Amino acid sequence: MIKRADELRTDTLERLMEGEGVVNRVHLLEVEDFNGKGRLFARHILKPGHSIGFHTHNGEQEAYYFLKGEGIYNDNGKEVVVKEGDFALCKSGEGHSIKNSGKEDLEFIGLIINV
Numbered sequence: 001m002i003k004r005a006d007e008l009r010t011d012t013l014e015r016l017m018e019g020e021g022v023v024n025r026v027h028l029l030e031v032e033d034f035n036g037k038g039r040l041f042a043r044h045i046l047k048p049g050h051s052i053g054f055h056t057h058n059g060e061q062e063a064y065y066f067l068k069g070e071g072i073y074n075d076n077g078k079e080v081v082v083k084e085g086d087f088a089l090c091k092s093g094e095g096h097s098i099k100n101s102g103k104e105d106l107e108f109i110g111l112i113i114n115v
Contacts, residue, residue: 003028008026008027008028009026009027009030010024010025010026010027011024011025011027012024012025013025015053016052016053017052017053017054017055017097018053019050019051019052019053019097019099020049020050020051020053020099021046021047021049021050021051022047022050023044023045023046023050023052024044024045024046025042025043025044025045026042026043026045027040027041027042028041028042028043028109029041029042034113036114037113037114038060038111038112038113038114039060039112039114040062040110040111040112041109041110041111041112042109042110043067043107043108043109043110044064044107044108044109044110045105045106045107046069046071046098046099046100046105046106046107047100047105048100048101048102048103048104048105048106049099049100050099050100051097051098051099051100052097052098052099053097054074054095054096054097055095055096055097056093056094056095057090057091057092057093057094057095057112058092058093059092059114059115060092060112060113060114060115061089061090061091061092061112061113061115062089062090062096062110062111062112063087063088063089063090063110063111064082064087064088064089064098064108064109064110065086065087065108065109066082066083066084066085066086066087066088066106066107066108067084067107067108067109068084068104068105068106068107069083069084069100069102069104069105069106069107070082070083070084070100070101070102070106071083071098071099071100071101071102071106072098072099072101073088073096073097073098074095074096074097074098075088075090075094075096076094076095076096077095081101082098091115092115
């Protein structure tokens with residue numbers, strides 16, 4: 001299967017998980033593509049100062065792979081600077097958030113799978 005760029009679903013979410021600003025997403029897979037094993041595989045774009053608020057995952061885990069920019073990743077209450085090439089994993093029962101702390105867009109791939 002090939003999905004062309006103009007065929008991918010996009011959305012814009014305001015105050016995702018009570019964060020600040022908006023998150024623009026490009027969905028690489030849809031829920032039905034996971035065959036019951038996950039629910040999200042998307043490219044996320046946060047403008048400077050925008051964020052996804054702190055939230056926990058239960059029965060699933062979320063991975064972020066950072067493509068561009070710089071941000072502050074909250075890893076279970078510990079804030080860490082992340083940038084291009086870094087990877088973060090939030091396992092079931094854990095919590096996280098992300099904020100663009102840089103001057104350019106923060107872009108990352110997010111993947112949520114069931115565990």
